[in-house]
Amino acid sequence: MTEDTIFTKILNKEIPCDEIYSDGLCLAFKDIQPQAPIHILIIPRKKIISLKNAQIEDKELLGHLLLISAKIAQQEGLQDWRTIINTGEKAGQTVFHLHIHVIGGRELAWPPG
Secondary structure, three states: OOOOOHHHHHHOOOOOOOEEEEOOOEEEEEOOOOOOOEEEEEEEOOOOOOHHHOOHHHHHHHHHHHHHHHHHHHHOOOOOEEEEOOOOHHHOOOOOOOOEEEEEOOOOOOOOO
16 A cells, blocks of 8 residues: 555645644644544654554654653543554554554543444
């Protein structure tokens, strides 16, 4: 899959987003179809299709994404939240550019789907 995704277009500023955080490695913004009062997406600037496509050289980037997800959750005032990485179509991945969902602001049931 080499075509641009909506996330590539957001990173290229072709599509606007409600930005929460940005640095040289990632961008975080509010989900346009939130599943909870707080629903943030964190995407790496490097295109990685999904977690199963990540390589050993991505380990620092992946760690950075997780640490930023916790930082953003706390900045949003969350004490408890869910961090989700859907990997593959049958797992609910709809945009094939690795991304982390940070969801909270209400009680979250288990199992999720």
